[in-house]
Amino acid sequence: MINDTISDMLTRIRNANLAKHETVNVLNTKTNQRISEILKKQGYIESVKISLNPLDLIEIKLKYNGNLKKPCITNLKRLSSPGLRVYSSYKNIPRILNGMGTIIISTSKGLMTDQEARNNKIGGEVLFSIW
Template identity: 70%
Template sequence: MIQDTISDMLTRIRNAYLAKHETVCILNSKINRKITSILKKEGYIDSFNVSISSDRELEVKLKYLGNQKKPGITNLKRLSSPGLRLYSNYKDIPPVLNGMGVVILSTSKGVLTDREARANKVGGELLCSIW
């Protein structure tokens, strides 16, 4: 059984990009659906939907740029872990590549990006950073 589903999701996406796969299957959970919807909204992936073969998996269609198939995501990093939770006030949310990347937070208003959290003036647990 997987203890940290977010780390598992990020690792599967990272490995799929390294292997140049078109799609990747990840565990279907509420937090993973919210994170993948943020990835789609920010333009890092093409699409995602519940897998036809199993309703326990999400099928994520990865995005590549140009003819050389450059990955849409350069780096995925898990910030908070089950053993060491990292929390931040909205004023202290770390910028990623001077605003070019995205930090995903779990807040009292749901899973938000760093820009949305600053706009809503709400802090929370730093889940991952993406650029």
């Protein structure tokens, strides 16, 4: 049984990128669905295929640049874990690469990027960073 589905999802994506796989399957949870939608909207992955059956997996098609298959995702880092939660107000949300990277935050209004959280003036749990 997997206790931390977010870390499992990030590890699967990171490993698939290193192995230059076209697709990766992750567990079908509401949090993973929302994270994959945000990553698609931000341009880090190419497409997401979510099954209607909650027991199935989410299929994520990874995005690569050029003929050399350079991954669009350079780094994925989990910032808040079940053992050490990291919370931040909207004023103190860290910036990754001076705004070039993205931080995903769990707020009272749902999962959103760091930019959306600053615009809505909402803080929350800092889940992970990606660039």
